[in-house]
């Protein structure tokens with residue numbers, strides 16, 4: 230029996246099984262079985278050169294956004310509209326057969342927008358033939374490499390599409406608009422399983438955790454639940470290959486639906502309504518907000534900062550502390566910095582003396598003040614050593630050395 234058939238069989242068994250206290254453990258085990266099979270499904274076939282590497286589009290700019298959706302929802306039309314790069318659009322499905330990159334210039338930053346082939350229902354289980362099947366793994370790889378997914382939906386089509394597509398993406402390990410579960414998990418070679426919690430658990434218990442670990446043939450591990458997590462959360466943590474990505478649901482073609490429908494769709498969580506036949510400026514603003522980019526302007530001593538060329542940091546990618554900023558500017562700057570002067574919303578007064586761990590905010594201005602260069606054998610050398618006795622005395626006070 231193939232993997233897909235086995236998944237179907239277990240799903241059928243789960244559907245037959247009544248949910249109650251007595252079947253809880255059995256259902257948990259079945260969930261783990263499905264998760265394992267799905268992971269197998271994602272692995273490239275033996276002997277292939279990896280496959281599913283995406284479409285080999287080089288990353289460009291300060292962030293990457295992928296357009297994901299069913300065929301003919303208007304992904305290509307949107308790319309052409311937002312980036313000026315032409316991507317063929319037509320009224321038939323699968324017009325786009327590869328990944329088309331474009332660049333959005335917004336708020337002095339450059340964002341790479343990727344147009345992709347459509348995904349169909351059942352894609353995660355290998356539905357579709359030939360090239361179509363290949364697309365799916367490539368589209369998924371691109372989605373996983375992105376900072377934000379724009380799930381494009383046709384406002385005139387069934388509202389169920391949003392759930393169907395979300396399920397497809399979940400099945401291949403993408404988690405949209407979720408943060409990783411607060412569970413610490415570490416496999417060990419020996420020592421058995423140590424199980425701890427710092428929060429009351431109502432949706433999973435120790436015994437069920439052991440059963441799931443048993444299903445994975447894990448007999449030694451450290452497990453610490455820091456929140457009231459679910460069975461699915463625990464399986465996600467064990468699998469360890471989940472990708473947590475922000476997603477905005479973009480309802481396109483609102484020019485062909487009634488105002489009541491538009492109003493209802495606009496109220497869905499994480500959603501925005503647009504029409505490529507009108508203008509979509511709100512989408513750009515929304516996209517930019519979701520990406521959480523932090524523009525930092527570097528200010529040389531006694532000069533104005535260059536407000537045209539920000540250094541762009543991101544909390545999701547690399548972080549946005551003073552230290553992260555220094556690393557962007559020059560690799561030795563962290564070592565050479567004495568302190569930073571910061572102007573902006575991240576500080577209480579202007580300018581504020583800040584250390585490496587200070588968190589910068591969008592549009593902050595930063596001046597890095599460097600340490601004095603040490604004069605070899607001169608006063609500088611003496612100074613850096615002259616506090617040694619004081620340092621040792623200080624340590625003596627805190628923890629006296631044995632006599």
Ligand SMILES: Nc1nc2c(ncn2[C@@H]2O[C@H](COP(=O)(O)OP(=O)(O)OP(=O)(O)O)[C@@H](O)[C@H]2O)c(=O)[nH]1
Nearest residue numbers: 300301302303304305306318319323324325347505
């Ligand atoms: N009425 C209306 N039609 C639109 C809108 N946006 C796109 N279309 C039309 O929808 C059709 C499909 O558009 P595409 O941009 O090719 O859609 P796609 O999602 O890229 O399709 P595939 O590449 O085949 O997956 C085209 O005929 C577009 O002109 C819109 O906002 N309103």
Ligand SMILES: [K+]
Nearest residue numbers: 301319321324
């Ligand atoms: K199309």
Ligand SMILES: [Mg+2]
Nearest residue numbers: 304305324325
């Ligand atoms: Mg297209």
